[in-house]
Amino acid sequence: MIGSDRILGAVGLILGVAFIWGATLIETGFMVDALGPKTFPVIIGCVLVLSSGYVLVRPDPEPAWPALGRAAEILGAVAVLVGYTFALEPVGFVIATAVAAALLSWRLGSTPLWGAVSGIGISLGIYVIFHLILGLSLARGPLGF
Amino acid sequence: MDILDSLAQGFAVALTFQNLGLALLGCFLGTIIGAMPGLGPSNGVAILIPLAFTLGLPATPALILLTSVYYGAMYGGRISSILINIPGDEPALMTTLDGYPLARQGRAGEALALSGLASFVGSFVATIGVALFAPLLVKLALLFGPAEYFALFTLAFATLGGVSSKNQAKAAMAAALGLGIAMIGIDGSTGTQRFTFGEIHLLDGIDFLVAIVGLFAISEVFLFMEHKGADSAIGTKLDRITIPLATLKRSIGAMARGTGIGFVAGVLPGAGASLGSFVAYTVEKRVSDRDGTFGKGDVRGLAAPEAGNNASAGGALIPMLSLGVPGSGTTAVLLAMLLTLNITPGPLLFTKNPDVVWGLIAALFIANFMLLLMNIPLVGLFARVLQVPARILMPAVAMVSFVGIYGISGSTFELLLMVGFGVAGYVLRKLEVPLVPVILGILLGNQMEDNLRRALQISNGDWSILWGSPLAIGLWAFAIVGFVAPMIVGRLVRPRLPAAATESADPD
Numbered sequence: 001m002i003g004s005d006r007i008l009g010a011v012g013l014i015l016g017v018a019f020i021w022g023a024t025l026i027e028t029g030f031m032v033d034a035l036g037p038k039t040f041p042v043i044i045g046c047v048l049v050l051s052s053g054y055v056l057v058r059p060d061p062e063p064a065w066p067a068l069g070r071a072a073e074i075l076g077a078v079a080v081l082v083g084y085t086f087a088l089e090p091v092g093f094v095i096a097t098a099v100a101a102a103l104l105s106w107r108l109g110s111t112p113l114w115g116a117v118s119g120i121g122i123s124l125g126i127y128v129i130f131h132l133i134l135g136l137s138l139a140r141g142p143l144g145f
Numbered sequence: 146m147d148i149l150d151s152l153a154q155g156f157a158v159a160l161t162f163q164n165l166g167l168a169l170l171g172c173f174l175g176t177i178i179g180a181m182p183g184l185g186p187s188n189g190v191a192i193l194i195p196l197a198f199t200l201g202l203p204a205t206p207a208l209i210l211l212t213s214v215y216y217g218a219m220y221g222g223r224i225s226s227i228l229i230n231i232p233g234d235e236p237a238l239m240t241t242l243d244g245y246p247l248a249r250q251g252r253a254g255e256a257l258a259l260s261g262l263a264s265f266v267g268s269f270v271a272t273i274g275v276a277l278f279a280p281l282l283v284k285l286a287l288l289f290g291p292a293e294y295f296a297l298f299t300l301a302f303a304t305l306g307g308v309s310s311k312n313q314a315k316a317a318m319a320a321a322l323g324l325g326i327a328m329i330g331i332d333g334s335t336g337t338q339r340f341t342f343g344e345i346h347l348l349d350g351i352d353f354l355v356a357i358v359g360l361f362a363i364s365e366v367f368l369f370m371e372h373k374g375a376d377s378a379i380g381t382k383l384d385r386i387t388i389p390l391a392t393l394k395r396s397i398g399a400m401a402r403g404t405g406i407g408f409v410a411g412v413l414p415g416a417g418a419s420l421g422s423f424v425a426y427t428v429e430k431r432v433s434d435r436d437g438t439f440g441k442g443d444v445r446g447l448a449a450p451e452a453g454n455n456a457s458a459g460g461a462l463i464p465m466l467s468l469g470v471p472g473s474g475t476t477a478v479l480l481a482m483l484l485t486l487n488i489t490p491g492p493l494l495f496t497k498n499p500d501v502v503w504g505l506i507a508a509l510f511i512a513n514f515m516l517l518l519m520n521i522p523l524v525g526l527f528a529r530v531l532q533v534p535a536r537i538l539m540p541a542v543a544m545v546s547f548v549g550i551y552g553i554s555g556s557t558f559e560l561l562l563m564v565g566f567g568v569a570g571y572v573l574r575k576l577e578v579p580l581v582p583v584i585l586g587i588l589l590g591n592q593m594e595d596n597l598r599r600a601l602q603i604s605n606g607d608w609s610i611l612w613g614s615p616l617a618i619g620l621w622a623f624a625i626v627g628f629v630a631p632m633i634v635g636r637l638v639r640p641r642l643p644a645a646a647t648e649s650a651d652p653d
Contacts, residue, residue, distance in 0.1 A: 008576050012318055019325055019340075025338050025546040026332075027388045033598050034606040037339060040594040044328065048321035049419040054314035063575050066371045078568055081363070081543065085560040088551070097547075108369065108536035118537045122544055136199055136552050 011054025016048030031120075073107055080104060084129060092141015098123035155503030158205060159511055161264055167202075167210040170516045175217020180223050180527050181538060185234030185579075186218035186387035186458075189476040190363060191357045192542065194482045195549030198354075204486045205501050209508040211482055212462070215475050216268055216512055219418065219458045220520045223260045223451055225531055227253060236418035236454035239426040243439060243446030250442050254386040257528075259396060260451040261520040262388065265513060267404045267452035270460025272509045274408050275466075278500070279495075282467040286492045289468075291599035292611050296620035298593040301470045304413075305582050305629035313632055323586020324593070333591065334422050335599060346558045353481050353587045355550055355559050359566025360573075360580050361427055361478075362546045367571040369539045386524060392444050399429050400452045407453030411460025411472070418454040418461070418473065425453025431647045459509070464491050466502060470589075474581040480586055514641055 023041035066074065084100035102119025106112055127145070130136040158164065180191030190211050197207040201512060222237030227244035240260065247256040269499045289297065329340045330350030410421035429449035430439045431502035439446040451590040458475075465476040469490040483490055488498065495502055519527070550563050597611075604610035610620050 004576060008578070015325075022340055023328075027337055033334055033599045034601045034604075037335050037337050040597060041325070041328050041339065044321050044324045047156065047317055048325065051314045051317035051321060055312070055318065058314075060312055060315075060577065063577065065575065070371050073570070074367050077297065077367060077370045078564065081547075081564045081567070084547070085557055085564065088547075088560070089557065097544050101544050104366070104540035104543060105536050108539055109534075110536045115536075118540065122537070122541045125541075126544055126548055130548055132198070134200055136196070136548065137555075138548065139551060142277070 001029045005055055005059030008053045009054075009059065012048055012052025013056060016045045016052055017078035018050060035138070076107060080107075084139060088139045090141065092143055092145055093138040094123050094127050094145045095141065096139070096142075097126065148280065150506060151280075151499060153258070154500065155505075155507035158504030159209065164206055164209050164504070164508060165511065167517055168215075168512045171210045171213025171555045172217040172512050172519060175214035175219075176221035176224075176516065176527050177217075177530050178214065179218030179221025179237070179585075180224040180233045180502075180530055182229075182231045182531075184365070184538070184542065185222070186215050187217055187478050188361045188542075190214055190362045190475055190478045191354075191377055192546050192549060194478065194485070195354050195358065196545075197482070198210065198485055199549070199552035201336045204483070204488050204498070205504045205592070207482060207486065207511075208479075208501065208505050211479060212505060212509060213512045214511060215479065216455075216458060217462045217516055217519075218475075219268065219455045220261065220264045220516050221527065222454070223264065224257065224524065224527055227256045227260065227447075228528060228531065236422050236458075238358035238419065239454075240447065241445050242426065242450075243441075245277045246440070246442035247444070247447060249428050252442070255388060255392060256444075256447055257524050258386045258388045258521050259392060260447055260591050261524065262394070263400045263403065264520065265450040265517045266400045266453045267407055267455030268459050269455040269510075269513050270404045270514075271408050271411065272506065273515060274460050275457075275459055275509070275602040276411070279463050279467045279506075282463060283492045286468050288616060290614075291596040291603065292613060293617050293620060294596040295593060295600055295611060296617045296624065297468065298589055298596070300620050300624035300627065301585065301589070302582060303545055303624040305579075305585060312610060313628060315576070316582055317482035319573070319580065319582035320586050322617050323396070323583040323588075324411060324590040326356065326583075326587050327590020329593075333595070346556070347522050349447030349561065350585065352554065352559065354553060355483055355563045356483065356566050356587050357478055357584055358546045358550055359563040359645055360570035360583065362542055363567025364570030365579075366539050366543045367567060368574065369535050373523050386521060396444045396448035399433065399449040402429060402432065403449035403452035403457075404456045408460040410453070411457030413472065418457040419564075420455025421460075422450035422454035426450040432538065444616075454495075457526060466494065466505075467492070469494075469592075472586065474584070477581060477585050477588060481584075484588065573649045 020042050023045060024036050026038050028038070039090055065071070080100055080103045084096055087096040098119045099124040102116045105118040106115030110118060127138065131138050175189065178184050179186065180300060193211060193214060197210055202210065217237065218234060222233035223244065225231050225233040226237040226240040227248050228247040230241050232238045232241055244256050247253065302626070305320070321606040327350070329347055331348055332339055338348065406419035406425045406428055410424055411418065426446060426449055429445055433445050434443070461471070461473045461476045469480065471477040471480045473514045480490065488494060488501065546563070547560060550559055571578060576579055600610050601608070612621055631637065
């Protein structure tokens with residue numbers, strides 16, 4: 001199996017080279033100072049290439065990656081947050097937040113019922129403190145909250 | 146007498162009803178944030194910045210609120226260290242060594258009171274240090290031209306990994322990633338687009354608050370998903386929260402030494418509070434541990450690191466305020482807030498906005514007394530907060546992060562970007578790539594480039610201007626030593642650092 005650090009180093013290396021290449025493509029306008037907009041990005045790209053190269057050649061010991069089940073939980077959490085982002089404006093803050101927080105709380109070990117209760121509690125708590133008391137604007141759904 | 150005058154004016158700023166209230170709120174929230182395992186100062190401050198910003202707080206009140214949170218977190222971190230042997234944040238790691246054994250012996254109340262007092266001594270002395278030394282450093286900063294600033298920024302990156310960094314190549318990689326992200330957007334001096342891929346949302350660059358909240362707070366939620374079940378619970382009953390006179394006498398020397406060491410560690414770039422408490426503990430052990438009682442519940446082993454981490458928290462404000470170069474994670478986050486409010490720290494801040502600086506310093510003096518009160522008589526209240534389980538706390542953290550970022554941007558794109566940074570932050574933490582250089586890169590990238598370009602503009606493209614003055618040469622030398630030394634020293638020191646779960650600890 002390929003070590004995580006070798007993958008990290010390789011990704012960094014590719015990213016660094018791409019960054020340098022991207023920097024050379026930057027269009028310079030009429031107004032140019034002595035250094036121009038390309039040089040500093042190229043320097044950064046070089047630092048990235050050198051450091052990634054070192055990580056690629058001399059990797060650290062393998063970190064403890066989560067087991068498959070836990071990794072799926074993390075992916076699930078990412079999915080919940082992405083879904084939440086898209087639901088926020090169409091559905092409104094209170095409902096979207098209650099559902100997302102309930103799902104997260106459930107996956108962190110609450111029973112489904114307690115998860116739902118904490119989700120609603122978190123959502124209403126934030127709504128009351130940040131919107132009603134502090135006057136922060138939150139996403140308004142079709143229902144107005 | 147200049148300092149006393151300025152300080153008097155500062156107190157006039159700090160002693161308004163609003164600012165006192167914000168300091169009190171900040172202290173309270175900070176202590177809770179510090180006490181919660183997995184929610185440390187940089188996380189806590191990161192989540193609160195967008196909120197403070199959307200609430201429309203002006204610079205001084207916002208800064209007072211957030212530095213009070215920062216100071217409060219330094220106090221609060223010890224509570225879970227002592228009671229449940231889990232450091233509330235990374236600097237509180239050393240506090241577990243003697244704090245938890247004391248609690249096991251039924252002396253939890255005494256340990257909390259003593260460490261609260263040590264925290265107070267450390268941060269109070271450090272705040273005096275800020276008032277005395279920050280203006281001095283400002284005078285030095287006036288000698289800085291663009292070339293010197295460029296060298297200083299390089300120095301900050303070179304030393305940021307510090308002794309705690311396991312792999313300097315990864316620290317350099319992190320810095321390059323952050324700097325690279327900063328390059329995205331329209332170049333300020335020529336108006337050309339860089340790395341925007343034609344995406345409108347990227348024209349203004351990536352908002353560093355989005356990156357900070359994602360990298361720190363959202364990645365924390367994912368880490369909790371991985372380690373679920375590690376819930377916080379307290380089995381220890383609190384006895385009377387007092388300090389016997391004998392204990393106080395025994396630990397006074399330890400507090401003084403811890404304060405001194407911590408303060409110096411805080412001022413130095415790249416050290417931060419974790420190193421401050423680590424060195425304070427190690428030195429104290431060498432000085433006082435004659436009967437091998439350290440690690441088994443010695444009060445001196447509790448007082449020294451606790452004074453040390455609070456003193457370095459104060460010390461770390463000095464380079465941030467006077468040079469604009471933060472030395473630790475949380476001060477980097479505080480710098481982000483200043484930049485958001487259009488305030489650039491540095492010599493100009495002291496001359497143009499003395500009310501901000503001195504109001505802040507005065508507020509910190511007041512906050513220290515508030516924290517002392519909260520953390521000794523009322524500590525039982527905060528101990529109860531630890532019973533809030535992660536399954537409620539972490540969803541709340543995630544949702545509050547969304548509220549904050551939605552508040553400043555109001556756009557779905559930024560929220561997605563934040564989740565993306567959260568995933569990246571999780572992976573980088575697993576791979577032990579430090580996050581603070583990434584943040585600092587995003588924050589300082591444009592300033593660093595500006596200074597480089599200005600320097601070369603002055604010299605007409607001659608690169609030797611970068612090492613054209615003794616000051617610049619000194620900074621470069623310091624930067625090189627700072628980058629290379631950890632590779633040698635770190636090998637000697639690191640095995641003695643307790644092997645805690647560094648991935649989940651919040652950087653200070």
